[in-house]
Ligand SMILES: Nc1ncnc2c1ncn2[C@@H]1O[C@H](COP(=O)(O)OP(=O)(O)OP(=O)(O)O)[C@@H](O)[C@H]1O
């Protein structure tokens with residue numbers, strides 16, 4: 001579904017991604033773990049078209065997407081739910097969700113809105129509320145709901161559990177699992193490696209702009225190397 | 234005394250609503266690309282001239298307005314495309330200086346093409362005076378200015394809050410990168426913002442010329458600066474702020490000159506600017522917004 005081949009990305013003189021390759025198959029949850037500043041968000045931003053790689057290629061559903069403007073990538077079904085939620089605080093919950101469906105012209109937007117409200121009942125109660133006044137957990141749900149409104153085929157999630165209480169983290173992860181089971185492929189970036197590895201099929205580990213390990217999520221979760229570096233044991 | 238005050242309020246609101254129309258363009262453009270578009274007053278001037286030629290050609294107020302708005306919308310989009318877009322991502326001061334350059338360019342092109350002398354604006358609205366009560370009067374030009382302003386404000390509210398493009402504008406001005414992730418075409422949205430802001434300035438140019446029936450290539454400078462003050466007063470980037478800022482400025486100015494200090498009328502605007510920058514730089518409606526990361 002997604003094939004990233006040897007991409008290099010720079011911020012000015014900073015070489016942030018150094019020949020990164022990875023792939024995601026339809027139906028999977030793939031997680032990308034790594035320390036702060038390793039380049040996880042940079043990978044997602046490059047996939048969604050916010051950044052352009054200086055070399056290498058990105059294929060999505062048979063099309064070359066690197067170098068294309070973000071709106072064309074969203075249109076193909078690759079949606080990025082960014083780090084820090086980035087909800088439009090000056091707009092209501094419902095307006096945020098509608099913006100998620102910005103490029104859709106089909107008649108099912110309304111019914112998808114209801115589906116999002118079923119998945120996140122707390123958003124339903126706060127439909128007209130300004131999203132800037134939501135709690136962190138509610139904003140995360142809104143950000144995910146907003147991404148779902150685009151009907152993604154591949155959903156990129158950047159640290160959805162950031163700053164949330166343990167109970168809420170559990171809830172968010174079980175929702176991610178549900179989203180995946182209903183047919184959406186997920187590429188998940190996480191600091192919470194434990195939780196991420198427990199729901200993912202496969203995982204990549206990134207260190208200072210390079211993929212250093214890749215494999216089955218269960219196996220990685222059991223490997224001593226990973227335990228030491230990322231699972232606090 | 235009461236009647237006198239009401240009269241001054243009516244006069245102040247009339248001129249203030251013109252400032253408000255211009256201020257909206259400043260504020261919308263600032264809201265979306267954080268640029269004080271110093272060429273905006275000159276777009277207002279171009280609008281007045283389009284109105285002038287339209288009126289000379291025999292068009293009525295309505296079509297003169299429409300034509301001026303259309304020409305200014307296109308002009309605004311062109312300015313953004315040619316002068317500002319290539320500098321996207323450059324330091325703010327670079328774009329600001331470019332805006333001043335565009336302003337000089339429009340003014341001097343105007344002088345070159347049309348000559349520096351002021352031209353009398355044809356009377357497309359017959360001026361009649363209506364008595365409201367006692368000595369308080371309102372004239373047909375004031376009524377038209379108010380009507381045009383109210384109609385355009387309602388339309389603007391509708392566009393900004395109810396249409397897809399309006400939602401895209403608000404999204405881009407809040408968080409450009411997140412807007413991109415929604416699939417919003419940021420370039421188109423910025424063009425659209427320039428089109429709307431410039432069309433409003435064009436309309437303001439025509440009604441201004443109807444009110445003070447003379448047009449010249451430098452006529453945009455002072456109203457442009459005052460509208461800038463109005464936008465800052467209301468809180469730059471905040472649409473209702475521009476409206477209130479324009480009205481307050483118009484009222485203060487009329488108050489100052491009717492109190493016998495008419496020489497200080499223009500000074501009042503800049504005194505307000507200085508005061509607001511000292512005491513509440515974010516403007517009347519401004520919150521202390523977090524700096525975006
Ligand atoms: N806009 C930017 N300009 C310059 N350097 C940047 C920029 N954004 C990120 N970087 C640098 O690129 C590297 C990778 O950053 P990135 O945000 O991808 O890390 P991350 O893995 O997502 O980290 P975190 O877990 O903290 O979110 C870091 O060294 C960072 O300092």
Ligand SMILES: [Mg+2]
Nearest residue numbers: 040041042083
């Ligand atoms: Mg990150």
